Every structure is written in C-alpha cells, then in structure tokens.
Amino acid sequence: MDMKHKALETEARSIPEGGAFLNRELSLLEFNRRVLAQAEDPSIPLLERLRFLTIVSGNLDEFFEVRVASLLAQHQMEAGHNGIPHALATTLERASAECRVLIERQYRLFNEEILPRLSENGIHMLRRSERNAAQRAWVKQFFDHEVRPLLTPIGLDPAHPFPRVINKSLNFIVELAGKDAFGRGTGIAIMKAPRVLPRVIRLPDELSDKKGQSFCLLSSVIQAHMADLFTGREVVSYSQFRVTRNSDLWVDEEEVKNLRQALQSELHSRNYGFAVRLEVGRGCPPHLSNFLLNQFEIDRSRLFAVDGPVNLGRLLEVANTQDKSELKFTPFVPGFPxxxxxxxxxxxxxxxxxxxxxxxxxxxxxxxxxxxxxxxxxxxxxxxxxxxxxxxxxxxxxxxxxxxxxxxxxxxxxxxxxxxxxxxxxxxxxxxxxxxxxxxxxxxxxxxxxxxxxxxxxxxxxxxxxxxxxxxxxxxxxxxxxxxxxxxxxxxxxxxxxxxxxxxxxxxxxxxxTSIWLAPFSLHKEIVRAIREEAAIARHGRPARIIAKMNSLTDESVIKALYEASEAGVRIELIIRGACALRPGVKGMSENIRVRSIVGRFLEHTRIFYFRNDLKHDIYLSSADWMNRNLFRRVEVAFPVRSPALKRRVLREGLHPYLKDNVNAWDLGSDGHYKRRKPRNGQKAVSAQQMLMEMLGANSLPTKENEHGPDPVAPR
The missing domain is CATH 3.30.870.10 (Endonuclease Chain A)
Structure with a gap:
C-alpha cells in the first residue's frame, strides 16, 4: 500500500477513544474490510476471491441503499431543528471516507491482481485496447445488431428533460460539440444501458489469439462505439455512471386495506427513491460529475470515481459460469442425519x-x-x-x-x-x-x-x-x-x-x-434476565460464563447488561459476524468480554445463546440478533435445546470450533478495529468451517456422543 492510500486509510479508520458503544455504521464497514480481506488472500482459489470482491460491492450497495439512506432521511428531518446534529453529520462524513478507502482497495486489487491472475488462468476480461482486429470486428457487429437498436440517447433541452434513472442501473453521460440537427451547439446527452442486455459478453473462442475464454463488458462495447450514436457531432467526453437510491419501502399498514396490493404498487417506486450515491468512471471530467451531482442532489462526499466498471458485482457471472474446478473451493457434499x-x-x-x-x-x-x-x-x-x-x-x-x-x-x-x-x-x-x-x-x-x-x-x-x-x-x-x-x-x-x-x-x-422466548413480548426480558442471573452467580464466587453467536449486536440495553456481567466476573465470549456496538476489553467496563468475527467460505448466520447457569448449560437457538429491531420491532423466537446430547452438539459444532479458529477469526479491539488471528509459535491452523465440513459432511466419519461427559465449557 502506497503512502497516500495508507494515510487515507488511517484517517478514515480513526475512532475516538472512550464511549461505551461503537458506531454501528462504521462497524458494518469494518465487516466489509474483513470480506475484502478474503478477496485479497492468495491462499483462497482465484474465482472465489473474485466472488468475495463482488460480495463487497453488493454489501456496499445495500449499505448506501439502507443505512446511508436512513441516516440522510434522519438528517433531513432534523436539519430544520437547531441545525444538523453533530454526531449524525460526523457519522455520514466518516462513513463516506471509510467507503472511499474500501473502494480504492477493491479496484486496486481488481486491476493489479485479480484481472492479471484471471488472464494467466485463461479467463481474459478484454478492454478495448486489448481486443485484436477480429474481436473488434465481432464487437462492432454485435453493437450494430444487438445493442444500438435498443439504445435511446436523450439530448438534453427543455423538450428533452433529464430522464428518470433507475436505481443501480448502468448509464452514460456524453458531452457533445458541433451543431445538432436544429443548428444548436454544445450539449449533453444521457443514455441508459437497456436492462435486457447482458453486462458480460463472451467473445467467440475462434477469434482469440490467447488460450482460454475471452470476455468484454457491455460498458466497454458501448464506449468503443459511442461516436457512432451521434452522427455529425463530436463526442468531446463521456463517462459511465450509476446512481444508488434509497430502497426502503414504506406503506401505512394501519391505513391500507390489503397490504399485499398496497406493497405491489409501491415496489415500482423503489427504483426511484432519493439518490444517495453517484459512481462515475475515473476519467469522468469534473464538470460532468458536477452536473450529475446537481441533477441528483447528491453531496460531493458521496461521489465515487472508480477505476473500472461502476458495478463490479456484475462480474459474479464470470465466477459462476466458469467450470474451472481448480480455481474454486473443493465441492462440498453435506451430510444427512x-x-x-x-x-x-x-x-x-x-x-x-x-x-x-x-x-x-x-x-x-x-x-x-x-x-x-x-x-x-x-x-x-x-x-x-x-x-x-x-x-x-x-x-x-x-x-x-x-x-x-x-x-x-x-x-x-x-x-x-x-x-x-x-x-x-x-x-x-x-x-x-x-x-x-x-x-x-x-x-x-x-x-x-x-x-x-x-x-x-x-x-x-x-x-x-x-x-x-x-x-x-x-x-x-x-x-x-x-x-x-x-x-x-x-x-x-x-x-x-x-x-x-x-x-x-x-x-x-x-x-x-413455557419454553419459547417470543419477541416483542418476552425475548428481551429473558435475555437480560439470563445475563443478570449469570452475573449473580459470579458475584457469589462461582464460575459463570456466557457465549453468544449472532450476526449483529447493537442493542444498548443488552450491551449494558453484558458490561455489568463482565464487571461481576462473568467470562463472556461473543462471536459476532457483522456489526458490533459493544466495546470489549475496556478496564472497569468490559475487561472480561472478548469479541470475534468469523468470515470464511460460508456466511455465518447461526444465533446461539449459551448460559452456564451453575452447570445447567442453558442453550437457546434463535432467529433474532441482539438488535433493537429484533427485540422490539419484530416477531422473533428463541427456543431451547434440552437434550444433553444435542446440547453437546451445539457446543461442539456451533461454539467451540469458532472459539478455537485461528484462520478465519478476527478479534475486535477496544478501538473498534479488528485484527486477524493467525497460528503462532507452531500452533496448528484451525478453521471452524473446515473442521465442521470434515466432521459433518457426506464423507465424514461417525462420532460417538458421550451422554455423561464432563462440563464441556468449564472455565479454564
């Protein structure tokens, strides 16, 4: 990483010391750093690295569509009351800076490592300058017969207003010189890429002078023949662009008579929510990007000029269609109970x-x-x-x-x-x-x-x-x-x-x-009660332990209960895949709490709540994360695992391997940043997911369940 990018990353990642809670939005972006690290990992098969790269793009799309859109909506509501809240403005600013660093890293990895490695393995993503004469001729024919008939450039004037641009669609802005058909001069045209056209196009193998398969992007095809669309005029400059919009749907459930019918009519509007992000090509002239920012009313901090296609997520198609098994994870066949x-x-x-x-x-x-x-x-x-x-x-x-x-x-x-x-x-x-x-x-x-x-x-x-x-x-x-x-x-x-x-x-x-914890009625109360009971056990000098695994931990009341339990002496281990607002390892507040995240081949989604409870080993599985929305604004259940043998299975499969993982595990520091665990001093490499594949897959050896084993989670 060069000094410029390192300085940007340090600035974006600086989290102020102090405060009981970490910022949810920045924690979500930290999760995307961990996903991007999978794409950067040379030990992972190449097409899987490409897949992780596209996952980051999809995650960032949703981050803007949902989280940033929510903050901006809140921003707009509160702007008229004593100005914009400082914390909200700071979060938006820092989130944009963090995204900028992530996206820079993402495209640098794509251009400098993923693309060259794909080419070395016979998968060629060809830019215009890389296509040979035969391929250029084929692309020209493809453009004339399959693409051009579907394109509708809109030259802007009072009779041709700026067209409605659909959420996350591929578009082009074109600056033109010379007289148009009516004698007018310089102007701007906007052109949508039709959604019916494929974004990744495979070129005929017989045209290639390289071994393997060659592809090009639709954006590259259109840009190569941009001048053909504006006969008699000069194309001065152009750029692809993509707008991300607020994608939350809203209907007044208390007013509508039939929610399904109301929602059906509302779905179309999702494509045209207020704009929250603008992506353009790196070569886009500033006056064109400024024009687009003004048109969509987007703050400059949410303009991203990218060095490549504006939607890397489209390249998932390449990863999915390739049959090169040596570039993918070894196929896994699940076991059958x-x-x-x-x-x-x-x-x-x-x-x-x-x-x-x-x-x-x-x-x-x-x-x-x-x-x-x-x-x-x-x-x-x-x-x-x-x-x-x-x-x-x-x-x-x-x-x-x-x-x-x-x-x-x-x-x-x-x-x-x-x-x-x-x-x-x-x-x-x-x-x-x-x-x-x-x-x-x-x-x-x-x-x-x-x-x-x-x-x-x-x-x-x-x-x-x-x-x-x-x-x-x-x-x-x-x-x-x-x-x-x-x-x-x-x-x-x-x-x-x-x-x-x-x-x-x-x-x-x-x-x-009698057995199930139900939100929004009893789930929150029972979770807090179980945490406090574990704290009471610790205060009486007996071993106490909590292990919880989930996607997100952001509810402040549950976090406060965990802090109190930590101070009482409860040993708390949390396995949180994504956003975590709890700040671990702070003396006098959370020094007995450890938080880790597992990011690997599979998406961690299991919710498990374990309370030692004086060797009763209470275990609940749940549909709910420990978030305010899950505990108070959703119908959720947590259900008990009662059988001793099944309790041991949950511990042996759902918790213990993840606490031992030193391959895909990241430890959360009190500063809000994660550090990847690695085997040290001759330690054996342990991947929880690999261990479970070997333990439970179709080719695994049966294990004997011991009905009367020792306390499986006794404190060390």
Missing part, C-alpha cells in the same frame, strides 16, 4: 429431537418434513412462517400441494422482507389461489421467526410436530449460510409454537409460553 434416514420421519421425531446444522448437514430433511406432511393422509394441518423462500422453492410448492389436497394450511408470509418483497407477494398469491389461509403478520412488526408446525391425527388423538430454525426456509441460501434447526415432537415446545401461530393470525396476546 442418520436418525432421519428411516421411512417415517414422524416416528423418528416421537423417539427424539433432531438437530440439523446447515450447510454442513443437508437442508433436505426440512423440505422432506413439509413434503411428507403435505402428502400424509394423517396430517390435517400445516402452519408455517415464510421470510425469504426465494423465487423457486420445493418447500413452497409442497405447501401449495397440501392446500390443494384439502389440508388446513396457514402461512404467515412476511411481505416486507427487504429485497424479497416481490417473490413473497407472488408466493402469497399462489398460496391463496390454492386455498391456503395467508396472513401477513402483525401491523408494524416484521415476522422474522422461523417456524413450521404439523398437526397429525394419530391413535391417541392429535399430535404436533415442529421445525424451528435460525435461518430462512430457503434451500439455496441453506447451501452457504450456516444455520441450525430443531425438529421436535416435544409437547411443550410444539404447544408454544401453536400459541405463537394463533397470536399471529388472531392478533390476541399470546398465552404464557
């Missing part, structure tokens, strides 16, 4: 609960649980929550089939699941057409709980079976998100699940639940 290999899943669950650990174990048992229920003549009812099911889903098709067979099917579809609204609206419509009862949760709250309930008529009467999980009912993401799920026939747990469904459909207050 032996306790579910019999012919009757319900008979298995009557004997014992089954814990599933994805993606190391297959998600197929969850799909088969619903499919079996849908076709089983003894099953009379199925109830399920849906947050993100995806566009194609065998599980959703099974629910539709169950409704068509006359079973009582009730589905709570969360229509406000960000960026999945359209898919969920479509599923809701199909479910209703099939005869299912579909509701959309509770007004003002997102239903984020992951639950499925099957009611079956058996010899002794009706019996309930349930699945509860930490992740979505999405078979695609289940292949690369780590999550845990519990299949159970436990009477008290399934009774609680049924009460939650009645609460969601009837809007009555749920009865007192």
């Amino acid at each position: 032996p306790k579910l290999t019999g012919p009757d899943i319900f008979a298995s669950l009557r004997k014992q609960d089954v814990l599933l650990h994805h993606p190391f174990e297959s998600f197929q048992p969850v799909i088969e649980f619903i499919q079996t229920a849908a076709s089983d003549p003894c099953v009379v009812a199925i109830k399920q929550t849906i947050y993100r099911a995806g566009m194609n889903s065998d599980l959703m098709e099974a629910l539709i089939g169950a409704a068509q067979r006359g079973k009582e099917v009730t589905v709570i579809v969360e229509l406000m699941a960000r960026f999945d609204e359209e898919a969920n609206i479509n599923w809701a419509g199909r479910l209703e057409q099939a005869g299912a009862q579909v509701v959309y949760g509770v007004v003002g709250l997102k239903t984020h709980a992951k639950m499925a309930l099957v009611i079956r008529r058996e010899a002794g009467g009706l019996r309930r079976y349930a699945h509860l999980g930490t992740g979505n009912y999405n078979s695609t993401t289940a292949k690369f998100y780590t999550d845990m799920g519990l299949l159970t026939a436990s009477e008290d747990v399934t009774a609680d699940v049924n009460e939650v469904f009645i609460h969601l459909t009837s809007l009555t207050r749920p009865k007192q639940l």
Whole structure:
C-alpha cells in the first residue's frame, strides 16, 4: 500500500477513544474490510476471491441503499431543528471516507491482481485496447445488431428533460460539440444501458489469439462505439455512471386495506427513491460529475470515481459460469442425519429431537418434513412462517400441494422482507389461489421467526410436530449460510409454537409460553434476565460464563447488561459476524468480554445463546440478533435445546470450533478495529468451517456422543 492510500486509510479508520458503544455504521464497514480481506488472500482459489470482491460491492450497495439512506432521511428531518446534529453529520462524513478507502482497495486489487491472475488462468476480461482486429470486428457487429437498436440517447433541452434513472442501473453521460440537427451547439446527452442486455459478453473462442475464454463488458462495447450514436457531432467526453437510491419501502399498514396490493404498487417506486450515491468512471471530467451531482442532489462526499466498471458485482457471472474446478473451493457434499434416514420421519421425531446444522448437514430433511406432511393422509394441518423462500422453492410448492389436497394450511408470509418483497407477494398469491389461509403478520412488526408446525391425527388423538430454525426456509441460501434447526415432537415446545401461530393470525396476546422466548413480548426480558442471573452467580464466587453467536449486536440495553456481567466476573465470549456496538476489553467496563468475527467460505448466520447457569448449560437457538429491531420491532423466537446430547452438539459444532479458529477469526479491539488471528509459535491452523465440513459432511466419519461427559465449557 502506497503512502497516500495508507494515510487515507488511517484517517478514515480513526475512532475516538472512550464511549461505551461503537458506531454501528462504521462497524458494518469494518465487516466489509474483513470480506475484502478474503478477496485479497492468495491462499483462497482465484474465482472465489473474485466472488468475495463482488460480495463487497453488493454489501456496499445495500449499505448506501439502507443505512446511508436512513441516516440522510434522519438528517433531513432534523436539519430544520437547531441545525444538523453533530454526531449524525460526523457519522455520514466518516462513513463516506471509510467507503472511499474500501473502494480504492477493491479496484486496486481488481486491476493489479485479480484481472492479471484471471488472464494467466485463461479467463481474459478484454478492454478495448486489448481486443485484436477480429474481436473488434465481432464487437462492432454485435453493437450494430444487438445493442444500438435498443439504445435511446436523450439530448438534453427543455423538450428533452433529464430522464428518470433507475436505481443501480448502468448509464452514460456524453458531452457533445458541433451543431445538432436544429443548428444548436454544445450539449449533453444521457443514455441508459437497456436492462435486457447482458453486462458480460463472451467473445467467440475462434477469434482469440490467447488460450482460454475471452470476455468484454457491455460498458466497454458501448464506449468503443459511442461516436457512432451521434452522427455529425463530436463526442468531446463521456463517462459511465450509476446512481444508488434509497430502497426502503414504506406503506401505512394501519391505513391500507390489503397490504399485499398496497406493497405491489409501491415496489415500482423503489427504483426511484432519493439518490444517495453517484459512481462515475475515473476519467469522468469534473464538470460532468458536477452536473450529475446537481441533477441528483447528491453531496460531493458521496461521489465515487472508480477505476473500472461502476458495478463490479456484475462480474459474479464470470465466477459462476466458469467450470474451472481448480480455481474454486473443493465441492462440498453435506451430510444427512442418520436418525432421519428411516421411512417415517414422524416416528423418528416421537423417539427424539433432531438437530440439523446447515450447510454442513443437508437442508433436505426440512423440505422432506413439509413434503411428507403435505402428502400424509394423517396430517390435517400445516402452519408455517415464510421470510425469504426465494423465487423457486420445493418447500413452497409442497405447501401449495397440501392446500390443494384439502389440508388446513396457514402461512404467515412476511411481505416486507427487504429485497424479497416481490417473490413473497407472488408466493402469497399462489398460496391463496390454492386455498391456503395467508396472513401477513402483525401491523408494524416484521415476522422474522422461523417456524413450521404439523398437526397429525394419530391413535391417541392429535399430535404436533415442529421445525424451528435460525435461518430462512430457503434451500439455496441453506447451501452457504450456516444455520441450525430443531425438529421436535416435544409437547411443550410444539404447544408454544401453536400459541405463537394463533397470536399471529388472531392478533390476541399470546398465552404464557413455557419454553419459547417470543419477541416483542418476552425475548428481551429473558435475555437480560439470563445475563443478570449469570452475573449473580459470579458475584457469589462461582464460575459463570456466557457465549453468544449472532450476526449483529447493537442493542444498548443488552450491551449494558453484558458490561455489568463482565464487571461481576462473568467470562463472556461473543462471536459476532457483522456489526458490533459493544466495546470489549475496556478496564472497569468490559475487561472480561472478548469479541470475534468469523468470515470464511460460508456466511455465518447461526444465533446461539449459551448460559452456564451453575452447570445447567442453558442453550437457546434463535432467529433474532441482539438488535433493537429484533427485540422490539419484530416477531422473533428463541427456543431451547434440552437434550444433553444435542446440547453437546451445539457446543461442539456451533461454539467451540469458532472459539478455537485461528484462520478465519478476527478479534475486535477496544478501538473498534479488528485484527486477524493467525497460528503462532507452531500452533496448528484451525478453521471452524473446515473442521465442521470434515466432521459433518457426506464423507465424514461417525462420532460417538458421550451422554455423561464432563462440563464441556468449564472455565479454564
């Protein structure tokens, strides 16, 4: 890293000392540093490094669409009252500076390392100057026949106003000289790249003088033939550009009569929310970027001039379409729990609960649980929550089939699941057409709980079976998100699940639940109670320990309870993938708290809460992070793991490997920055995810569960 970039990075990363809480936005950007570090890691296969690079782009898009947009909306609301709050203005300023450093690093890595390495391995991303004569001729023909007919340049004047620019779309601004058809001089034209055109174009292999496959970007094709679009005029300068807009949807749930219909009409407006970021090519002349900034009313601090395509995320297509196994992670085949290999899943669950650990174990048992229920003549009812099911889903098709067979099917579809609204609206419509009862949760709250309930008529009467999980009912993401799920026939747990469904459909207050913690009613209270009880144990001089794993930790009341427990002597270990507002390792406040983040091949998504509780080893799995939104503005559940054998599994698979990891682990310092752990002094390299792949994958060796082992988490 040169001195200029090092100085920029130091400035952007400076976090003031003191204060009990770290900034959430800057913590999110720290997470993207850790993802970018995966792209920079030469030990990771090349196409996977490209994939991580594109993930950073997608994450930054969402950061601006959601977090920066939220701050700007707050900024606008408060600007009229005694000026702009200093803390808010400072956060926006520092977030922009941090993003600038990240993006500089990202494009430098792309240009100086990823592209050359791809070319060395027969994947050539060709710029205009790198295409040979035959390829230039082919590109010209492609432009004339496939691209030009779809382009509509808009020359700006009072009769041709600035066109509406869709969120995150590829566009061009062009400065023209010479007289137009009506005798007027210099002007500016705006041109959209049609969404129907591919952004990455493969060139015919026979035209190449290089071994391997050659590609070019649509932006490069258009720019190479820009002059062809403006006959009789001179193209003085031009640049690609991309605008990121606020993407939060809003409907007044208390006013609308049908949330699905209201949201359907609102989806289109997402493309035209207020602008929050402008990306242009590095060669864009300042007067053109200034013109765009003024047009979109974007502050200069959120202008990013990039050295390459304005959307690196489009290159994910290259990583996905290549069949070069040597440039990708070794394929992984998940294991299948032996306790579910019999012919009757319900008979298995009557004997014992089954814990599933994805993606190391297959998600197929969850799909088969619903499919079996849908076709089983003894099953009379199925109830399920849906947050993100995806566009194609065998599980959703099974629910539709169950409704068509006359079973009582009730589905709570969360229509406000960000960026999945359209898919969920479509599923809701199909479910209703099939005869299912579909509701959309509770007004003002997102239903984020992951639950499925099957009611079956058996010899002794009706019996309930349930699945509860930490992740979505999405078979695609289940292949690369780590999550845990519990299949159970436990009477008290399934009774609680049924009460939650009645609460969601009837809007009555749920009865007192005996086993499940439910947000927004009891979850926050129970978490704080469990933390405080652990603190009380420590004050009496007995060993006390808390381990919690989740995506984000930002709720200040929970963090304060953890600080108090730390001061009481509780040993606290937190595994937080993304944003963490807790400041660890501060004397007199959090010196007994350690925070680490794991960023690896799979996206860490499991939520596990462990409290030693005088050797009772209380373990809860949950759909909820310890964030204000999860605890107070969502319907969430945390459910217990009761079986001693399954408790040991959660500890052995869900927590212990992550506390030992020295390959993909990053330790959070009290200054808000993370330092990567590395094996030291001859230590063995330990990757939690690799360990679990070897332990649980299809080729793993079976392990014997010891029912009466020693305290698995006794303090060292």
